[in-house]
Amino acid sequence: MYFLRRFTVRHARFFEGLYNTMESTMIAFDPLSRRIGYNRLERPVAIVEKLTKGLLFDCQMCGQCVLSSTGMSCPMNCPKNLRNGPCGGVRPGGLCEVIPMMRCVWVEAWQGAERMKYGVERIKVVQPPVNRELEGSSSWLRVVREKAALQRSLRPSSDRSKHAIARAFRGARKIEPAAAPVAVEPSAALSEQAVKESTAVFTDPKKFGLEK
Amino acid sequence: MTPIQTPEPFDPIIDVPPKAPEGHKSASKLERVLRAGEFAVTAELNPPDSSNPLDVLEAAQPLREVTDAINATDASGANCHMSSIGICSVLSRVGLSSVFQISCRDRNRIAIQGDVLGAASMGVSNVLCLTGDGVGVGDQPGARPVFDFDCMSLLRTLRTMRDESTFLSGRKLSTPPQIFLGAAANPCIEPLEHRADRLAKKVNAGADFIQTNYIFDIELFRRYMERVRDMGLDDKVFILAGVGPLASAKSARWMRSNVPGIHIPDPVIERLEKAEKPGEEGKKLCIELLQQIREIRGVKGAHIMAYRREHLVGSIIEESGIMKERTTGKQPAAQQPDLKQN
Numbered sequence: 001m002y003f004l005r006r007f008t009v010r011h012a013r014f015f016e017g018l019y020n021t022m023e024s025t026m027i028a029f030d031p032l033s034r035r036i037g038y039n040r041l042e043r044p045v046a047i048v049e050k051l052t053k054g055l056l057f058d059c060q061m062c063g064q065c066v067l068s069s070t071g072m073s074c075p076m077n078c079p080k081n082l083r084n085g086p087c088g089g090v091r092p093g094g095l096c097e098v099i100p101m102m103r104c105v106w107v108e109a110w111q112g113a114e115r116m117k118y119g120v121e122r123i124k125v126v127q128p129p130v131n132r133e134l135e136g137s138s139s140w141l142r143v144v145r146e147k148a149a150l151q152r153s154l155r156p157s158s159d160r161s162k163h164a165i166a167r168a169f170r171g172a173r174k175i176e177p178a179a180a181p182v183a184v185e186p187s188a189a190l191s192e193q194a195v196k197e198s199t200a201v202f203t204d205p206k207k208f209g210l211e212k
Numbered sequence: 213m214t215p216i217q218t219p220e221p222f223d224p225i226i227d228v229p230p231k232a233p234e235g236h237k238s239a240s241k242l243e244r245v246l247r248a249g250e251f252a253v254t255a256e257l258n259p260p261d262s263s264n265p266l267d268v269l270e271a272a273q274p275l276r277e278v279t280d281a282i283n284a285t286d287a288s289g290a291n292c293h294m295s296s297i298g299i300c301s302v303l304s305r306v307g308l309s310s311v312f313q314i315s316c317r318d319r320n321r322i323a324i325q326g327d328v329l330g331a332a333s334m335g336v337s338n339v340l341c342l343t344g345d346g347v348g349v350g351d352q353p354g355a356r357p358v359f360d361f362d363c364m365s366l367l368r369t370l371r372t373m374r375d376e377s378t379f380l381s382g383r384k385l386s387t388p389p390q391i392f393l394g395a396a397a398n399p400c401i402e403p404l405e406h407r408a409d410r411l412a413k414k415v416n417a418g419a420d421f422i423q424t425n426y427i428f429d430i431e432l433f434r435r436y437m438e439r440v441r442d443m444g445l446d447d448k449v450f451i452l453a454g455v456g457p458l459a460s461a462k463s464a465r466w467m468r469s470n471v472p473g474i475h476i477p478d479p480v481i482e483r484l485e486k487a488e489k490p491g492e493e494g495k496k497l498c499i500e501l502l503q504q505i506r507e508i509r510g511v512k513g514a515h516i517m518a519y520r521r522e523h524l525v526g527s528i529i530e531e532s533g534i535m536k537e538r539t540t541g542k543q544p545a546a547q548q549p550d551l552k553q554n
Contacts, residue, residue, distance in 0.1 A: 080317075080343060080357065084364035084413065086406075087343045088398030088425055089472030097472045098346040110406045124409065126417045129321060129365040164382030168372040169365075171416075 005058045005077070006103065012072040012112035012119065015056075019068060023143060030148035038141055042188035046138040063134030063142065063189075064179045069122040069172075071112025076130075078105040083127040083179075085109065128169040128180050137189040139178050146177035156182040216253070216538075217241065217276055222304050222335040229335045231390070237374065237420060238392040240337035241309045242281040245513075246421065246450040250538055251506065252513030254311060254423065254452060255525050256283045259293035268294065268302040271522065276308050278526045281338055283311040283423070283515070287318060289471060290350025297331050304335040311394060311423075312336045315344030320360035321369070325379055328370060332389030340394040340423060341366040345472050364417040367395055371418030395419040397451075399436035400429045400475040408439040411449070421450040423515040428476045430504050437510050446510030453505045456517040457524055458494035461485040495524055502532040 008015055026033075033041055046061070053059030053074075057067060060076035066083065067074060075083050079098035085106030089097030094107035113119030134142070149156055157163075159182070166173040166180040173180040222229070230239040236247065245252045255275045260267035275282050284299035300310040312331045314324055328339060343363045347355045361369065369380050370393055377388040395414045399407050411422065427433045433453065440446055458464045458476075461484040468476045480497065487493035498516075505511055514534060518525050529535055 079346060080359045080362070082343065082359070082362040084362050084417075086403065086410075087362075087473075088396060088401055089345060090402045092402065092475075094402050098348055104402075107403050110403055110409075124413055124416070126364050126368055126413060128368075129361050160382040161380070164372075164378060164380060168368055168376075168380060 001055060001058065002102070004056055005074070006108065008056050009071060009073045009108045009112040010115075012115045013117065015072050016068060016116045016119070022140075023147070026140065026144045027148050027151070030144060033141075033144070037186075038145060039186040039188045041141060042138055042186055045141050046136065049138050049140050061136050061139075062130050063137040063139050064131060064176075064181065065139035065143070066127055066172075066176050066179050068116075068118070069125060069127065069176050069179075070106075071109040071114070071116065071119050071123060073105050073109035073112050075105060075109070075127075081130065082106065083130065122175055125171040125175060126169060127172045127176070128165050131165075131181075133190060134181070134185075137185075142178040142181055142183070142185075142189070145183045146181055149183045150177070157184045216278060216280055217308055222307060227335075229332060229337075229390070238337040238390045240281070240392040242311070242338050243392040243420070245280050251534055252280045252450070252452060253278065253516065253529060253535065254281045254283055254513065255279045255516040255518065255522070256285060257299065258520060258522055259285055259296075259299060261293055263294070265302045268299050269306065272303060272308060274522045275525055278529050279516075280513075281309040281311050283340065284313055286313040286315040286342070286344070287350070288313075288315075288345070290317065290345050290347045290352070290355075292351060297327055297336075300331055300336045301334045309338065310336060311338040311340050313340045313342060314366065315342045316359050316361045316363065316366055317344030317347065317357055318355075320358050321380060324361065324366065325369065325373065328373065328389055328391065329385070332391055337390060338392045338394060338421075339370060340396065341370065341419075342396050349470065349472060363395055364413060367393060367414060367417040367419055392420050393418050394421045394423060396425060397422050398425040398473050400427060400432045401425070401473050404432065404436075407436055408443060408445070411440060411445055412443055415445060415449045419449055421452065421512075423452045424454040425473055426454050426456055426476075426517065427501060427505065428480050430501060432475075433505070434508060437508050441510050446512075450512040451510060452513035452515040453508075453511050454515045454517055455498050455501050455505065456519070457498040457521050457528065458484060458490075459521065460490040460494070464494075495528060498528055499532045502528065502534055506532070506534045 050061050057074040058077050059074055062076050078085055080087060086104050090104045091100060094104050096102045096104045113123040162182045166182050169180050232238050236243055242252060258271050260271060272282055284296040286296040287293060296313045300312045303310040341363045347353055347357045374388050374391055377385045397411050461481050464476050464481050464484055467474050484490045484493055502514055516525050
């Protein structure tokens with residue numbers, strides 16, 4: 001919802017804190033999650049994540065959430081899907097080039113970042129391109145798996161391309177491990193469910209919450 | 213006017229692309245001029261709606277003697293024209309240096325990485341990484357926008373290809389592309405307070421040079437450059453300021469409302485409106501802007517975008533006097549081959 005999306009950016013600092021607390025809690029539960037199996041958790045967590053983040057941030061379930069590096073303004077709502085914005089086409093008043101009645105997602109992002117504790121240093125880090133294979137999967141679980149794996153210093157995935165991206169975008173890998181993930185993905189995380197929705201981002205104004 | 217470009221015809225079938233000199237990232241003439249501390253000039257070519265290579269050479273004719281590199285636009289404004297890689301290929305065969313513009317709007321990471329290798333194999337040594345305008349403003353608004361990369365991730369990917377000699381997939385390249393990496397900047401567009409931060413991010417992503425969008429508001433640009441100097445960015449990246457001659461008040465208004473990312477202040481439009489010959493006034497304005505830009509510390513060159521008014525570029529450069537102190541790259545005009553016969 002457009003209204004809630006703008007609300008969360010205005011209260012970016014609060015949501016940053018909430019996210020950090022939630023993240024450390026989930027990491028603490030990693031041993032339990034492993035016993036249950038990330039495979040089994042994937043589907044129910046993804047559904048909860050989609051509902052809450054969809055409501056609060058107009059989340060598009062890219063599966064590699066970078067909200068804490070984008071001032072709590074979801075970059076997938078940018079019609080150009082920029083992960084490192086804003087582009088040079090911002091209209092006077094900070095409005096979007098492609099959808100003139102919408103505030104530029106990235107103008108919002110920079111404002112949100114200024115309200116956050118680590119926002120400004122994080123928004124300056126170059127983010128890698130979106131990995132379309134991960135669309136629709138739970139980003140929360142991915143972050144937890146990545147960070148827990150790091151703590152247990154396990155050897156992560158042997159996927160060469162993932163390591164290459166993590167190397168090329170080292171800064172992003174350090175602060176947003178889900179944006180350049182190298183931990184092994186459970187098969188359930190690579191479902192096809194979101195592939196169908198990816199094109200709707202550009203064409204459906206309802207996705208932006210601007211039409212009733 | 214003394215010619216700037218030294219013709220070194222390059223045929224990819226016979227020649228191997230020239231190697232980068234010591235301490236340089238590419239064999240680019242533009243890089244050589246900039247590193248020598250000279251004021252560089254680039255200009256945008258009007259891409260033909262044709263498959264005839266001679267049309268490219270004709271469009272390049274007014275620019276080749278007065279610029280260090282010619283920008284080949286990649287369907288700018290989302291309007292379909294001859295591709296930038298095609299234009300660069302034709303230009304490099306007659307020894308003209310070009311800037312290969314890549315927009316993220318039309319191609320995904322597979323296509324772009326391959327195109328850069330292809331362009332480099334034909335002797336193209338400057339690449340400009342752009343996000344691209346939305347498809348809605350162009351001649352085919354129904355097209356599918358791609359935006360797989362954005363300009364930052366594109367820059368970082370190309371830097372990885374050049375410096376680490378790998379694709380983004382981690383696969384090795386046997387010969388990495390030696391390219392001088394460019395990016396755009398739009399100093400006069402909101403959010404003004406973050407535009408310099410964004411430039412820093414582009415430098416961090418891999419930009420070696422910057423070509424800005426049109427500057428019509430010199431005060432805004434001065435403030436931007438002040439911020440850029442405070443951040444020490446002018447030492448890390450070569451900034452070429454963008455200018456262009458406006459044709460009339462009407463076309464200025466049209467540009468302002470229809471072309472994304474162009475800021476033209478009202479006094480500029482009023483000045484054109486009051487002028488008897490708006491075309492002449494537009495040219496005069498462009499020359500004045502160039503002279504003012506030349507004086508701003510940290511600006512290393514100018515980028516001239518004279519869409520459909522390319523014939524004016526030579527006289528704009530000459531009358532502005534920005535090239536007076538140039539020492540390199542000059543060559544007698546008589547030695548220039550006639551492009552039409554090539």
